[in-house]
Amino acid sequence: MDSTKEKNNNYKDDLLLRMGLNDNKAGMEGLDKEKINKIIMEATKGSKFYENELKKEKQVNQRIENMMQQKARITSQQLRKAQLQVDRFAMELEQSRDLNNTMVHIDMDAFYAAVEMRDNPGLKDKPIAVGSSSMLVSRTKLIKVKEILADYDPNFMAMSLDEAYLNITKHLQERQNWPEDKRKYFIKTGNSLENDKSGKEINKLSAHERSTSPLLFEDSPPDLQPPGNTSQVNIEEQNNPQILQNSVVFGTSAEEVVKEIRFRIEQKTTLTASAGIAPNTMLAKVCSDKNKPNGQYQILPNRQAVMDFIKDLPIRKVSGIGKVTEKMLKALGIITCTELYQQRALLSLLFSETSWHYFLHIALGLGSTYLARDAERKSMSVERTFSEISKAEEQYSLCKELCSELAQDLQKEGLKGRTVTIKLKNVNFEVKTRASTVSSVVSTAEEIFAIAKELLKTEIDAEFPHPLRLRLMGVRLSSFPNEEDKKYQQRSIIGFLQAGNQTLSATQGIEKTDKDQFLKPLEMSHKTSFFDKKRSERKWNHQDTLKCETMSRQSLQTSPSFQVLKKKMSEDLETSENSDNGQIFTCPVCFREQESISLEAFNKHVDTCLDGPSLSEMFSYSHASSTEVNKKENVHHSFSLSEKQDYETHQNNPSKAESGDALSKGECSSLPSKSFNIEHCHQNSSCTISLEKEDVGSLRRQEPLQPYLCEVITDQALVCPVCNLEQKTSDLTLFNVHVDICLNKSVIQELSKDNQVNQPKENTTGPGNSGRVQKTVTKTKRSGLMKKYSASKKIKPNNPRHTLDIFFK
């Protein structure tokens, strides 16, 4: 990686060198500067890549310039104030420092071998020799590595093919009581002729390792028995005369554990690994780089050791600090972590909150001790570089091919999404992305192409009469529905097909001509048959309803009834805002009375409800409430202490503390918010009571729509025409909104009871396993690492990345 950085930074020098003209040489040969420059210009002329690099560099420099100007405007007064604020936060972080976990980062050495194989699929699964290292690698071996890692942390997190994080804290505890036998491994020795290379590497190892270092073993060795079953090992040994009676016992310390891991990996795969051991992932990652290759490094779990390590550490070594960030910080005189700490107040004034929090964590040697579970993927894409393509026809057909490839990949994972993005890079290396989001999911090549084609067309037209001169094209699909969305969608499609209708809410010019495509996924075949039966028993005309299920939540929120409700609520809230004796409002989703109640809390509650449990739960809220509370709690438990503190510190909702209702607490904001916001509204109120379903109608194509709700004479209980349940409200606006929602979820509501009965227990094994909450907590792989830094962010608790954009531009 380092060499890459150098290359990027010194393209000019690189050119000179390649031409055999480094500065000294040039001087000696009597070439004057002009001549050299001329040569450079000629060499780089037409190198669009280089020109683009320069352009990007200028942009970065401009950013830096802006930053410096901003810096110049900062008064000492501001700086002092910032210093206080930052130091208060730093103190909180310090208090929350957690040194009780032992995190390990494993990094497979020379993994380019695997990359090589990707380009040579024919070699798949065959051990091949790669490069000069004569190392053997196969993918099957990767599986073995994973098996080994799982012995030490079943929840280890694989970052990529060649990297993983482990939390071995628990293993270490258990290991303290293990007898020697359980920590004993037999060394397999191979032909000594092969050992030149490994012999060299052994020299790098410690004395202990040298005496026990494994010799590389050709081909897949017979499996070692799991530790603890020594008798079997012995038996196997007798049956395998090649295996010499050489064994090694590993100790019980973290260092020994990691040696053991690396030993086992090498024995099983002949691959060497480097490792870092530290109290958090951020440090562990840096550590694993320290003694690469085939080495390890530990930061002991005490503050002094951490700070000593951090002291002179160049910030660039930290994952997340890239080339640009390095350069910007360098402009502020920051290169090491110590300097990063010294400039903390300034940084808080120049960078976004996310960024300076992140910086402060680094400067204090803090990081995550929590390994996020593998998250669901957010997008899938294909892109290809080629020599210039300028003809529109070729571009379209290329686009089509890419869509086909993408569709195939999508099918492998059974994914469908709503946003199609094309990426175009022209011959000047300028990159453009263009996206379009549709209201129902797409997945087939035809569907994707229908959208991508339009995007491409727009770009081609925009350039007319000149052609688009492309060197890269890509297609991406994203906005995959979450699990709940999927259920609705699936059922609605099935129901729809059963009902024998013609087209599914075609939107934005996508032609859904092939209905069979919806039948392909296997999961629809038997799992839903039961529901289909149930559904067909329904008396009411479900056709409209089924179609309406595809209506997104967003459209619901912008629906007239919601707008009306918002307005009404706003007024109510406004009038009561200054009084502390919280007025009681009724949530339009669960119909439960909310009595906290700040505007914010109520908004959050409604958001949560909209995102929340199925309607059946909502309709009988007495049951739903406890589960809801559990979910919130669960979110909280998933944060580390510091995150929690950090997070709570930033809650500014005055009503949260005393309220016994978890839903009105600030925790709700840790859920992704769909922002159903009741805003302060000063318009006069015009409460329409009955609701013509124009909003839904926009998604329906066929029968004329009848208002499903007539003016209702009260006194009588209101019964929802969709769910057929009597509603606990006499407020017609609320009732209208309910029907809106119900219409969206109707079938699910009816069937979810059955669903619950039939579902495996996995959802109820405990608060920790609620799918939705998990998803919230473990958004991406990387978020596990970085989560801590973003936990304090009020608006978007899940922004794990730290692209360090400056406040200003």
Added chain:
DNA sequence: GCGGATCAC
């Protein structure tokens, strides 16, 4: 939601 930018591997 979109688009550019940054980062990691």
Added chain:
DNA sequence: TATGGTGATCCGC
């Protein structure tokens, strides 16, 4: 010799 592909996030708009 010419400079990759995939996935994710942040931020301003």
